[in-house]
Amino acid sequence: MKKIVLYSDKKDCCGCGACMNACPQSAIKMCEDEHGFVYPVIVDDLCIGCGACEKACVYQNSPDVHPPLHAYAAAARDNGVITKSASGGAFAVIADKVLSGGGVVYGCALVFEDSHLEPRHIRIDSVEDIPMLQGSKYVQSEIGGTYKKAKQDLTEGKSVLFTGTPCQIAGLKQYLKKEYDKLLTVEIICHGVPGKRLFQEFLEYYGEKLGGKITAFYFRDKSKGQGMVSRCVYQDPAGSKKESIKNGNLLAYIFFFLKSYTYRINCYSCPFARPERVADITLGDYWGFHEEYPQYHESQGLSNGRGISCVLVNSEKGKQMWDTCQDQLISMPSEFEKIARHNDQLRKPSKYDQKRETILHIFDTEGYAGVERFFKAHFKKDIAKQTLASMVPKDLKRRVKKLIGRLYQWKRS
Numbered sequence: 001m002k003k004i005v006l007y008s009d010k011k012d013c014c015g016c017g018a019c020m021n022a023c024p025q026s027a028i029k030m031c032e033d034e035h036g037f038v039y040p041v042i043v044d045d046l047c048i049g050c051g052a053c054e055k056a057c058v059y060q061n062s063p064d065v066h067p068p069l070h071a072y073a074a075a076a077r078d079n080g081v082i083t084k085s086a087s088g089g090a091f092a093v094i095a096d097k098v099l100s101g102g103g104v105v106y107g108c109a110l111v112f113e114d115s116h117l118e119p120r121h122i123r124i125d126s127v128e129d130i131p132m133l134q135g136s137k138y139v140q141s142e143i144g145g146t147y148k149k150a151k152q153d154l155t156e157g158k159s160v161l162f163t164g165t166p167c168q169i170a171g172l173k174q175y176l177k178k179e180y181d182k183l184l185t186v187e188i189i190c191h192g193v194p195g196k197r198l199f200q201e202f203l204e205y206y207g208e209k210l211g212g213k214i215t216a217f218y219f220r221d222k223s224k225g226q227g228m229v230s231r232c233v234y235q236d237p238a239g240s241k242k243e244s245i246k247n248g249n250l251l252a253y254i255f256f257f258l259k260s261y262t263y264r265i266n267c268y269s270c271p272f273a274r275p276e277r278v279a280d281i282t283l284g285d286y287w288g289f290h291e292e293y294p295q296y297h298e299s300q301g302l303s304n305g306r307g308i309s310c311v312l313v314n315s316e317k318g319k320q321m322w323d324t325c326q327d328q329l330i331s332m333p334s335e336f337e338k339i340a341r342h343n344d345q346l347r348k349p350s351k352y353d354q355k356r357e358t359i360l361h362i363f364d365t366e367g368y369a370g371v372e373r374f375f376k377a378h379f380k381k382d383i384a385k386q387t388l389a390s391m392v393p394k395d396l397k398r399r400v401k402k403l404i405g406r407l408y409q410w411k412r413s
């Protein structure tokens with residue numbers, strides 16, 4: 001029987017699960033390694049050597065990529081939609097169109113199950129469920145059997161919107177092997193993902209500090225404006241529901257995520273961190289909007305104070321959907337160059353730093369509490385800076401950014 005090798009180096013596996021979905025024998029299990037990152041493992045007794053898993057692997061086959069056709073800055077017209085979204089809410093608007101037309105949507109949710117928040121892909125078929133998928137979850141989402149389910153939906157003639165990281169979209173396409181007219185894909189710009197175990201142990205630790213069990217977590221809460229402010233809902237021992245809001249940069253998990261210290265090893269050589277895109281539509285944060293457009297006034301509709309999505313439309317199918325969404329969006333044409341200036345991951349992968357190994361080793365040996373101790377002992381300056389930054393009014397920060405934008409424009413002209 002042919003020897004099946006799914007990967008020989010961890011740099012060549014993103015954990016997308018396409019191989020597992022493709023296996024006709026259910027012979028592939030996704031198992032955690034010593035740091036809690038998932039990798040496929042073949043159960044030899046079940047394997048018949050058919051090779052379907054290798055054919056579905058994005059790292060063993062070159063995925064189709066396309067240069068973006070159009071670029072936009074956009075935000076939902078409905079403020080309520082923006083508030084629940086990480087940036088401008090473009091995802092929710094597209095999802096609404098697909099679901100209102102009788103289609104189904106796949107994306108990442110944090111599902112509270114068996115006392116844990118599980119980051120996983122789910123399927124929704126009703127607009128009421130869109131909030132479950134809204135907002136960024138900065139952790140790897142488990143694909144489970146969603147590629148198979150999406151194929152079944154497509155075979156039954158349903159319209160499917162599948163969303164996720166670029167490697168998850170590439171995994172879906174490689175698994176499907178053929179184009180489906182009724183499939184629309186949306187990817188987020190992605191700089192990398194930590195594993196589920198680190199995330200769950202962080203929540204366990206944080207919950208203990210708060211004196212309860214965390215049942216919901218929002219990485220970017222906007223109740224006090226745009227920024228990396230985290231909100232969690234927890235239940236105290238008496239069973240009462242409580243909330244806590246904190247500058248995410250003061251939590252080791254989020255600080256190290258933003259510093260790119262805790263990703264899967266393959267993320268540091270991500271083949272999708274490039275201008276050419278896998279999905280029909282790419283969404284990201286338009287962080288530098290007010291620097292690129294210093295003359296634009298927030299009263300015109302778009303404001304980084306609430307969140308602006310940067311949007312790349314990469315196919316005709318994507319353009320058709322984008323045009324259909326215009327009634328629910330404030331959108332203006334932009335340029336790839338302007339967006340990419342503030343988004344390195346449209347050109348190159350996140351930079352590897354040796355601190356990754358230090359942090360993951362501490363996590364393995366001392367648990368998440370050790371990671372927090374390391375953070376507090378070695379990042380005192382950053383913690384002080386973040387504590388001070390939390391005190392500066394958001395409006396002042398934005399005005400400074402606009403001024404910097406004007407200076408940039410003056411320098412470039």
Ligand SMILES: Cc1cc2nc3c(=O)[nH]c(=O)nc-3n(C[C@H](O)[C@H](O)[C@H](O)COP(=O)(O)OP(=O)(O)OC[C@H]3O[C@@H](n4cnc5c(N)ncnc54)[C@H](O)[C@@H]3O)c2cc1C
Nearest residue numbers: 085086087088089090091107108134135137163191284285
């Ligand atoms: C791990 C990660 C890294 C990111 N890195 C960048 C970056 O470097 N630059 C940038 O501009 N933007 C990045 N983003 C995207 C950004 O945070 C917003 O998600 C994006 O701008 C879409 O915003 P929105 O307001 O349209 O929709 P939102 O409602 O905020 O986003 C919801 C969409 O994100 C998907 N999603 C959320 N979490 C995950 C996850 N863990 N895995 C897969 N899909 C997920 C959902 O399926 C849904 O499609 C990242 C997001 C994640 C999850």
Ligand code: SF4
Nearest residue numbers: 023047048050051053
């Ligand atoms: S070779 Fe076939 S049976 Fe074996 S693990 Fe791969 S897909 Fe499954």
Ligand code: SF4
Nearest residue numbers: 013014016017019057
């Ligand atoms: S299909 Fe995905 S999970 Fe399977 S080996 Fe390839 S990259 Fe890894």
Ligand code: SF4
Nearest residue numbers: 167190191192267270
């Ligand atoms: S950085 Fe690349 S490989 Fe890593 S999760 Fe994002 S898209 Fe996948």
